[in-house]
Every structure is written in structure tokens, then in C-alpha cells.
Amino acid sequence: AQKITQTQPGMFVQEKEAVTLDCTYDTSDQSYGLFWYKQPSSGEMIFLIYQGSYDEQNATEGRYSLNFQKARKSANLVISASQLGDSAMYFCAMRDYNYGQNFVFGPGTRLSVLP
Amino acid sequence: DADVTQTPRNRITKTGKRIMLECSQTKGHDRMYWYRQDPGLGLRLIYYSFDVKDINKGEISDGYSVSRQAQAKFSLSLESAIPNQTALYFCATSDQTSGVQSTDTQYFGPGTRLTVL
Numbered sequence: 001a002q003k004i005t006q007t008q009p010g011m012f013v014q015e016k017e018a019v020t021l022d023c024t025y026d027t028s029d030q031s032y033g034l035f036w037y038k039q040p041s042s043g044e045m046i047f048l049i050y051q052g053s054y055d056e057q058n059a060t061e062g063r064y065s066l067n068f069q070k071a072r073k074s075a076n077l078v079i080s081a082s083q084l085g086d087s088a089m090y091f092c093a094m095r096d097y098n099y100g101q102n103f104v105f106g107p108g109t110r111l112s113v114l115p
Numbered sequence: 116d117a118d119v120t121q122t123p124r125n126r127i128t129k130t131g132k133r134i135m136l137e138c139s140q141t142k143g144h145d146r147m148y149w150y151r152q153d154p155g156l157g158l159r160l161i162y163y164s165f166d167v168k169d170i171n172k173g174e175i176s177d178g179y180s181v182s183r184q185a186q187a188k189f190s191l192s193l194e195s196a197i198p199n200q201t202a203l204y205f206c207a208t209s210d211q212t213s214g215v216q217s218t219d220t221q222y223f224g225p226g227t228r229l230t231v232l
Contacts, residue, residue, distance in 0.1 A: 009155070035220055043203065045223035091157055102173075103148075103209075103221055105157040 002027045004092050004106035011111050013082045020067070021077040021109045023092030029053075031097040034075040036066065039089040039108070048090075051075060079111075087113045118142050121206050121224035129232050134193040136227050138206030146210070147189040148221065149173075149181060152203040161204075164189055196231040203228050 003026040013019040036048040059066040067076040092106040150158040160173030162181040207221040
């Protein structure tokens, strides 16, 4: 069965510094996608970044980058130059592209950006 | 207008009551999902539907039922609500990728905060 692990329930970072949010996954599939979502205090789920298992380069979207280490089955989110508005819950998720194609979510990491 | 809408946004009810949460989407996606979110547990899949005639149980379907009235509408029912069903409920949609890796993500509704007293 697929599983996502996020070992950091909470993280603090100083404004303007970079922060890495950890995500490890477990799957026997070769074809899968990894996603990160942000959930601010208002509750909505905001898609941030995607990495396909066959992508050779790490994904980047503005201040977000995904440090993808396939052999270690990790897909860490790096946020550069943290802003106060980055304070939120962050969820790592995986989607397999074979059976089911459903999404599996991790428990989340709450990031607090300090002024 | 939002692509995925949920009604109601907030609901307080009593133990034993029947509750229906509704979801509508304008994305044109075939796939729709219901999740619940609890602190420390992330999002857990309750039910999902690949099309109007294809409905499947997710990880935590006990105590819930669903109805896919049309491609755009997917409702979640709690037949007899209990306090441990107090949670934030999300509806989501996604496109089918046909086995090809795709950046197609899930699109979430704004959530329904349900409290069962």
C-alpha cells in the first residue's frame, strides 16, 4: 500500500530564510506523481508543485522547489526567502498512474514564519 | 465563480441526525472525491467516483454514503451522525491521466466544517 510520511509536525523559520519540509513515500509502482499543497488558516487547499517519477530534473515553481531523491523515496519541499504569508499547513501527496490513480496524503507539517 | 463549490460551508448538528453535504464542479472532470481532514491525520479518502456509474469506497467509508447525481454533482451523506464525524470535509475533482504522468492535480472545494454534538 502507498504511504506518505511527513516527520515534522511543526516547523519554525525566520522571515527571508529558506526552509525544507520533509516528505518520504512508499510505493511499489514505477509511475507516480508527487504533489505539495498549502493550506492556510482559511482552510482552502492550494496546489504548489508537482514532480513526476520519471522527471530527471527537480521541479521548481517560483520560490518553491522540490528536492526529489528517487532512490531514497523522498520529495522534500524547499521554500526560499520565506514570507509571513507562507505560514500554513503543508501536505505532501502521491498519485499512482496505474491502479486507481488516487491520491494519498501525508499528515502535514505546520510551518510558522517568524518576523 | 469557483470551479468546485461545497454547501454548506459550516454545519452544526446533533447526534443521530441525517446530514447531506453537496459538491458541484464546473471543471468537466469525471473523477470526484470526498475526503475528511482531522488534525494530525491529513486528508483521508471517504469515497470516490470515476463517473456517474462508478462509485468506490475509500479508506474510511463506514458511516458514510454518496450519490453521484450527474457528472458535476457528488453528494456525501451521514445517515446518523456521531460526534467522531466532526471534521473538515473536502470535495475534490481530478482528470483521468490514462496512465500517463501528468501535472493534473486535484482541485479542491473550500471545505465544509461539520460539528456533531
